[in-house]
Amino acid sequence: MGQALPVADAARQRAVAQALRIFLPERAVLWEQEDTRPYECDGLTAYRQLPMVVALPETEEQVQRILRTCHDLGVPVVPRGAGTGLSGGALPPGDGVLLSLAKFMRVLRLDPVARLAVVQPGVRNAAISDVAAPFGLYYAPDPSSQIACTIGGNVAENSGGVHCLKYGLTVHNVMRVRGYAMDGEPLDVGGESLDAPGLDLLALLIGSEGLLAVATEITVKLLPMPQLARVVMASFDDVGKAGDAVAAVIAAGIIPAGLEMMDRPATHAVEQFVGAGYDLEAAAILLCEADGIPEEVEEEIARVKQVFERAGATRLTVSRDETERLRIWSGRKAAFPAVGRISPDYYCMDGTIPRKRLGEVLGFIGALENKYGLRCPNVFHAGDGNLHPLILFDANDADQLRRTEEFAAEVMQKCIEVGGTITGEHGVGVEKIDQMCIQFRAEELSLFHAVKAVFDPRGLLNRGKAVPTLTRCAEFGRMHVHGGKLVHPELPRF
Amino acid sequence: MLADFRDTILAAAARRAPLRLRGGGSKDFYGGAPRGALLDTRGYAGIVDYEPTELVATARCGTPLAELEETLAREGQMLAFEPPRFGGAATLGGCIAAGLSGPRRAAAGAARDFVLGARLLDGQARDVSFGGRVMKNVAGYDVSRLLAGSLGTLGLILEVSLKVLPRPAAELTLRLELPEAKALESLNRWAGSPLPISASAWRDGELSLRLSGAQSAVRAAAQKLGGEALAGEAALEFWSGIREHAHPFFSGDAPLWRLSVPSNCAPVALPGAQLIEWGGALRWLRAGTQAAVRAAAASAGGHATLFRGGDKAAGVFAPLAPALLRLHRELKAAFDPAGIFNPGRLHPDF
Numbered sequence: 001m002g003q004a005l006p007v008a009d010a011a012r013q014r015a016v017a018q019a020l021r022i023f024l025p026e027r028a029v030l031w032e033q034e035d036t037r038p039y040e041c042d043g044l045t046a047y048r049q050l051p052m053v054v055a056l057p058e059t060e061e062q063v064q065r066i067l068r069t070c071h072d073l074g075v076p077v078v079p080r081g082a083g084t085g086l087s088g089g090a091l092p093p094g095d096g097v098l099l100s101l102a103k104f105m106r107v108l109r110l111d112p113v114a115r116l117a118v119v120q121p122g123v124r125n126a127a128i129s130d131v132a133a134p135f136g137l138y139y140a141p142d143p144s145s146q147i148a149c150t151i152g153g154n155v156a157e158n159s160g161g162v163h164c165l166k167y168g169l170t171v172h173n174v175m176r177v178r179g180y181a182m183d184g185e186p187l188d189v190g191g192e193s194l195d196a197p198g199l200d201l202l203a204l205l206i207g208s209e210g211l212l213a214v215a216t217e218i219t220v221k222l223l224p225m226p227q228l229a230r231v232v233m234a235s236f237d238d239v240g241k242a243g244d245a246v247a248a249v250i251a252a253g254i255i256p257a258g259l260e261m262m263d264r265p266a267t268h269a270v271e272q273f274v275g276a277g278y279d280l281e282a283a284a285i286l287l288c289e290a291d292g293i294p295e296e297v298e299e300e301i302a303r304v305k306q307v308f309e310r311a312g313a314t315r316l317t318v319s320r321d322e323t324e325r326l327r328i329w330s331g332r333k334a335a336f337p338a339v340g341r342i343s344p345d346y347y348c349m350d351g352t353i354p355r356k357r358l359g360e361v362l363g364f365i366g367a368l369e370n371k372y373g374l375r376c377p378n379v380f381h382a383g384d385g386n387l388h389p390l391i392l393f394d395a396n397d398a399d400q401l402r403r404t405e406e407f408a409a410e411v412m413q414k415c416i417e418v419g420g421t422i423t424g425e426h427g428v429g430v431e432k433i434d435q436m437c438i439q440f441r442a443e444e445l446s447l448f449h450a451v452k453a454v455f456d457p458r459g460l461l462n463r464g465k466a467v468p469t470l471t472r473c474a475e476f477g478r479m480h481v482h483g484g485k486l487v488h489p490e491l492p493r494f
Numbered sequence: 495m496l497a498d499f500r501d502t503i504l505a506a507a508a509r510r511a512p513l514r515l516r517g518g519g520s521k522d523f524y525g526g527a528p529r530g531a532l533l534d535t536r537g538y539a540g541i542v543d544y545e546p547t548e549l550v551a552t553a554r555c556g557t558p559l560a561e562l563e564e565t566l567a568r569e570g571q572m573l574a575f576e577p578p579r580f581g582g583a584a585t586l587g588g589c590i591a592a593g594l595s596g597p598r599r600a601a602a603g604a605a606r607d608f609v610l611g612a613r614l615l616d617g618q619a620r621d622v623s624f625g626g627r628v629m630k631n632v633a634g635y636d637v638s639r640l641l642a643g644s645l646g647t648l649g650l651i652l653e654v655s656l657k658v659l660p661r662p663a664a665e666l667t668l669r670l671e672l673p674e675a676k677a678l679e680s681l682n683r684w685a686g687s688p689l690p691i692s693a694s695a696w697r698d699g700e701l702s703l704r705l706s707g708a709q710s711a712v713r714a715a716a717q718k719l720g721g722e723a724l725a726g727e728a729a730l731e732f733w734s735g736i737r738e739h740a741h742p743f744f745s746g747d748a749p750l751w752r753l754s755v756p757s758n759c760a761p762v763a764l765p766g767a768q769l770i771e772w773g774g775a776l777r778w779l780r781a782g783t784q785a786a787v788r789a790a791a792a793s794a795g796g797h798a799t800l801f802r803g804g805d806k807a808a809g810v811f812a813p814l815a816p817a818l819l820r821l822h823r824e825l826k827a828a829f830d831p832a833g834i835f836n837p838g839r840l841h842p843d844f
Contacts, residue, residue: 113682114758137686147659158632165629172607183816193754193796194599194775195643197811198822200606200839203639207632224688247547253570253660293688294709352628354548384629385548424630432633439633443620450828451635454821467634 013052016075016097020055023065030054039098042083042090043145044431046345046395051072051078051092058103060180060216067214068184070097076460077182079210081122081153084145086348087429089156089465096460099214101152107131108217115222116175116192121152125159137222140167143425144333151218159209160425162258162332163289165383167223169425171206173479176219182456187213204451209427209466212455226291229257230301231325234308235282235315239263242284245311247355249288252307254300258289259383260332263362266339266377266390267331273338276331279315286382287332289325312338317480335379336390343375343392347404351415352386352424364414365389372403386424388413413438425443428466436466437473445470495538496621497570499650502533503593503619507832514834515646515836517556521592523802524646525810526838535587535650542653543627546571550610550627552655555587558726562586566658574602574659578737587651593643596737597693597704600685600757608657608760614641614649617830627655640825646836647844648829662692662706664713667729670721674761674770677701681773682758689715695736696770698744704733736771743769743778751779751787755796764790784808809842819843 013449017031031053032037041048052075057063070077076096082232083090092098104120107128111117112135117128125146129138142161143149149159155177158170167173190202207213208364236242242261249256262285263269267278276283286308290300305316319325331338339346353361362378369376375392391398412435413421422428422435448467452459468476510733512530522528539556546569553562559579566572571667577589578594589610595604609645611625624639625631641651672680677696684691692708700707703719716723724732735741744750753762779787784805791798797812814822819841826833826844833844 110514111758112686114756115682115686135686158636160630168603168607169630171639172603181817186508187817187821188815189818191796192756193794194772195593195595195604195754196817197799198762198814199644199648199825200593200640200783201818201821203606203636203642207636224686227688250547250549250660253663255659292690292708293711293714295714296690296708299708299710352626352630354545354550356545356548381630386630419626420628421626421631421633423633424628425632426631429636436633441622443616444622444624445633447616447620447622447637447828448635451637451825478680482647 012095016073017053019069019073020053020066020097024055024057028056028058028062030056035037039080039083039092039100042080042085042088044086044088044091044429047091047430049092049094051098054100056100056103056318062184063099063216064180064184066097066099067180067367071183071458071460074338074458074460076463078462079152079156079214081119081156082124082148083152084149085153085157085427085429086350087423087430087431089427089429089462091430091465093463101150101216104152104216110135112137114192115221116219118217118219119151121155121218122150125149125151125154132222133225134347136225136242138225139173139220140171140223141173144336151220152215155206155215156208156210157425157427160381160384160386162260162381165259166255166257171203173221174202174206174218175221177202177205177215178217179213179215181213182458182461192219209429210462211452211466212461214461222458226257226330228294228297229291229325230297231258231287231288231289231319231328232301232304232308233317233328234286234288234313235279236284236286237282237314239284241312242286243355243358243382245286245308246358248311249304249309252303254303254307254478256288256300256304256383258287259290260287261380261382262332262335263378265375266335266379269342269377270331270335270338273341274330274334276327278331282314287328331344332379339377339392341392344394344396345392347391347393347408348426349389349391349408349411350423351385351412351420352384353415353418355382355385357418361387361414361418363391365411368407368410372407374400374403374407375441376407381424384424385420409435419444430465433465433468433472434476436468437476442470442473445473497654499533499538499541499615500619503615503616503650503834505619506531507617507619509830512837513834515591515644515650516750517585517588518558518581520581520584521588521594524592525840526842528836528839530834530837533650534694536585538652541565548627549629551653551658552627552653552838553586554653555585555651557586559584559586559589567661570661571658572661573606573656574598575605576737577605578739580738583647583803584588586654590642590651590654591644591646595769597695597733599838600775602659606639609638609642609654610657612638612641613653614651616649617832617834620651625655629657633731645839647826647840649835664707664709665692665729666703666705666716667724667732668711668716668719668721669702669724670703670719671699671701672696672701677770678761678774684719685757685773689718691715691773693706693736694771694773696768700822701731704729709721741769743780745781747803748780749782749800751782752799752801753777753779753791753794753796754798755794759794759796762790764795775840788812804841811841814841
């Protein structure tokens with residue numbers, strides 16, 4: 001973490017900036033440190049690197065020419081949206097061009113009848129729902145950063161949110177992506193009709209972390225806004241019981257609009273910050289939302305309450321109105337900033353596990369808190385098994401930083417061992433690249449590299465992110481774990 | 495079994511001899527004509543892992559689709575994309591390779607939307623796994639979804655993990671008399687309001703709507719929509735007929751075209767009977783020549799597939815733009831360098 005790479009030499013910088021200035025105005029090419037500094041990191045601030053050059057195009061043609069120019073000069077390119085990503089996916093290249101899509105902010109078309117919106121990649125996630133609202137429609141995926149993050153970044157990361165168990169991830173809600181490959185070749189994938197002919201390249205592009213293409217136009221599906229939403233808040237005196245209650249909701253045939261868990265350290269951090277009315281005695285609380293038409297919501301809320309009571313809930317609150325619902329959710333949505341206030345730094349993890357292993361994994365994390373002497377509150381997209389343990393540390397203390405990294409590595413390895421994944425929605429980026437060597441074998445990584453080479457044979461687009469080289473894995477020297485099976489499962493490891 | 499698969503693939507790759515990957519053969523009619531030596535996947539069967547509370551089922555390629563769906567039904571769950579079986583022999587591997595979805599597609603999503611992970615043997619017989627058995631997973635490129643609809647051209651799918659969903663508590667089918675344009679207008683309007691419509695089928699002035707969800711939601715929607723309710727048994731039979739193409743519209747030898755168009759596209763003016771599904775996004779057509787049908791679909795902003803019958807020589811699927819065709823060829827080469835898997839099935843060139 002945090003090591004700066006050497007900035008490329010000044011002559012190269014001048015040459016690249018000049019090549020871009022041929023077709024870009026002066027204000028759209030930044031290379032002085034004071035101008036490039038704001039781009040040195042994304043939401044993963046522990047990694048910083050000044051880009052050699054920042055390009056701020058305003059037209060598709062400019063994007064194409066930037067890519068073509070960089071391709072011809074062999075210059076690496078990193079695309080960037082709002083820079084809210086949490087895995088360092090937009091960490092700039094010290095020897096290349098940071099391609100900001102921030103000026104692509106227009107909603108090009110909204111068709112309320114066909115229920116779709118055609119937007120530029122720099123449009124903020126929440127802004128899509130804002131323009132769709134007058135038609136009773138909205139864009140469903142809602143990452144917590146939705147007021148700031150852009151749809152282009154969402155496409156790159158296949159972002160989720162608290163409602164994705166019921167309404168899907170970005171990949172389920174995007175119909176078409178237009179953009180360019182690294183050599184400037186225009187690509188048009190998917191369409192406004194369903195099941196485009198050929199291979200499902202849309203699925204391949206979404207979540208490719210900006211390694212395959214640069215999106216310049218995105219068509220998203222819009223859904224009718226639910227008439228009503230209510231949330232049940234349930235307290236449990238044991239984290240395992242809360243986990244069982246989650247399974248019981250699913251077993252009852254209910255797919256809630258949202259199903260979130262927070263453990264006691266997380267509710268305590270949040271309550272000081274926003275006063276959401278959380279039960280501070282509870283070992284864990286669950287938030288379970290029902291949405292739909294009023295009759296349906298009442299029916300579902302009644303069933304959820306019954307399930308929670310049977311699962312041993314010690315307290316149950318149901319939101320009476322929209323104000324109360326939003327207040328209950330405000331704590332969950334503010335969990336990260338709240339934790340940011342009780343600790344100089346925190347490290348947010350993103351593993352996904354089969355829900356039935358939740359108790360075991362939380363117990364494991366608890367043991368690691370003692371082992372490393374670091375606190376770790378947990379917020380959890382319980383409905384889909386996506387954990388966000390937040391390791392609290394002080395980045396100015398080198399030893400704490402080291403312990404944090406080791407702590408995180410152990411948690412990620414555990415997620416793979418129980419049959420899960422190192423990242424559910426934040427992406428691999430630079431942050432989890434070594435753990436990719438544990439989740440995937442050399443054969444799979446080779447296929448990923450082959451896919452990359454189809455789109456970008458020179459390996460210039462977001463190079464060094466998301467998929468580790470085999471050499472890097474050999475140096476990292478960890479064994480691959482797959483489907484919960486270690487090579488020698490009989491050996492004690494932790 | 496896996497050792498046999500590997501040997502077969504390696505031997506075929508060494509000779510660059512085509513292999514015809516095939517499960518129950520229920521979709522032999524679909525796509526380009528199958529050719530090559532038969533590799534029967536049915537021996538590699540069985541449900542590997544299914545935990546109803548995880549909403550995930552993992553099964554081997556040769557598992558009969560009927561067996562998987564019966565297992566899910568016993569737990570009150572289902573494959574929400576309602577894959578057509580086209581006969582009792584359909585397997586899970588073929589279901590995902592074909593990537594076809596049934597009546598619930600417009601409401602619930604397509605086959606690819608439910609794929610969480612897959613294991614395959616690639617063209618070098620390497621046993622590789624992508625995705626996983628959890629709901630959310632963004633580690634690595636989404637190769638498992640890429641396999642849905644690939645018609646077996648990228649590899650031998652060994653195992654698939656799918657997201658499953660609870661069966662709706664209540665279902666009700668309504669019949670309304672509506673001319674085509676009015677039906678299309680209504681379907682698009684309803685889709686923009688919170689109604690639990692899980693399937694639609696228009697044919698010859700009659701629109702069938704299936705409502706699925708909580709008892710109260712279905713009841714409220716039925717009141718709002720009007721029309722006549724179809725008895726439970728008759729409704730099940732009707733939707734099964736649409737899903738499995740047992741409905742009389744699909745019988746006979748006339749070519750069957752599948753036009754995928756924006757849902758709000760006006761009635762497609764082509765000679766021949768039509769049946770409309772997916773809220774207007776899918777138009778089945780029983781007649782027509784390549785040139786006329788493709789042109790009509792393209793001008794509507796969609797594409798057409800010669801689904802069954804007719805003259806396949808002029809191509810089954812809509813042609814790919816040159817930039818996409820190059821990507822397809824190279825992706826094919828990345829997964830299957832010797833070009834042995836199901837050649838010509840998805841595209842005449844590979």
